[in-house]
Amino acid sequence: MITINPSDKTPIFEQICKCVCRDIAVGTLREGDRLPSARELAKMLTLNPNTVAKAYGMLERDGIIYSVQGKGCFVAKHEGKANEKLTENFRSAVREALDAGADPEELITVVKELSLRYQQNKRSE
Amino acid sequence: MITINPSDKTPIFEQICKCVCRDIAVGTLREGDRLPSARELAKMLTLNPNTVAKAYGMLERDGIIYSVQGKGCFVAKHEGKANEKLTENFRSAVREALDAGADPEELITVVKELSLRYQQNKRSE
Amino acid sequence: MITINPSDKTPIFEQICKCVCRDIAVGTLREGDRLPSARELAKMLTLNPNTVAKAYGMLERDGIIYSVQGKGCFVAKHEGKANEKLTENFRSAVREALDAGADPEELITVVKELSLRYQQNKRSE
Amino acid sequence: MITINPSDKTPIFEQICKCVCRDIAVGTLREGDRLPSARELAKMLTLNPNTVAKAYGMLERDGIIYSVQGKGCFVAKHEGKANEKLTENFRSAVREALDAGADPEELITVVKELSLRYQQNKRSE
């Protein structure tokens, strides 16, 4: 499922990319699965088709999906690329925090705290 | 010390905010200390005074500093606000990673690995 | 409707904020409604776009509206925030009066007297 | 007692005026009482003497105090002037709130709520 939060400051095309990557990492999307066409998705989410096209273009450039003329876009062999892309964001956030002078122990505490809270949310759903 | 990297794509005013927060978190700046005036800092960094004023304005709205007409800007009681602001991006990155199904242990491993590498870079400087 | 009184000494951007808050509180603006673009409004009021942008920025930081890149600004879920912001000055005036030893009954009498006079003015317009 | 809050946005000279008016209204200062000299007060509060002088000038202009060359400043016959000045602030706040579309009943509720809270604070002191 691709969901967009318009009030989120991250560009919409990037939100789409992340959703697709996440679905691949989680297993909701598997190798060879067909993504909704750009037009289709744009209509579903009431977005500008160009925005969806841009997102698909980024994903294709990164080798996460591939497009077939006249047929649509499909999930490529992942080889962990989608996962890499996701953790890369995390890695850069860690680097940024360290540059800002954060204590490694403090970061680990934050991870533990948030993952605990996350699991509780999941359980209560 | 406040340093700016113009080639960094994060807005200049935000870079200033982070520098101030870091200095407060580290203890270089303490409650009641006076920050350089907007014009002074602008001259030092060859920026427009408005840019610095915007940064100071953000910090004031976040309760990290307070401004006094005709006197200057001063750091407020921290209560960890500066520290929170620094790890804010990190926290959202953690949430994103968890949403993508990342294993908390895996994230902690990444933090440990990167902080180790970071300390080595620091030592070799 | 947003109207500006240039001879009023309260900053223009604040006047804009109050107008928007009032329109939300009254119900003229509702959740999800789009505000005029900063440039558009600036042209209508013959102001500098930056002034409007500043007002919109304040409203966004207060969670009263949210901005979307390339689309515009929209009113957020209110939860009474707009109303609170409107009576904010009033609340501090009440606190001040109490500090000065004013009798609560006396203050209420003043409110009643002035609101009566206000309604008469309104009727005679 | 005159106390100054530097982080408060109201100008310092105005804070001084309000303190004096409040002390007169409450009865701490009475007709003929001598106020500390501008220099003295400036030293006590670590303020610029000009700031205190400005405040005293405003109070004298309003007929709340009078100055005697070489002797100092003294509290004038009040005739409720100090009280008027204080409630005038309240009145203008009420007018502003009404202009913003506030409901009179709502304002009265706010007064009741805040005065209740104020009395509780007083009791617990």
Add this chain to the structure above:
DNA sequence: GTGGTCTAGACCACG
């Protein structure tokens, strides 16, 4: 001198 506000005009990313 300080911060606060406003204007004018520019560039960018997003949609």
Add this chain to the structure above:
DNA sequence: GTGGTCTAGACCACA
């Protein structure tokens, strides 16, 4: 087209 950022230069009130 939109909002976001930055620069340049101006005026004001406060201290």
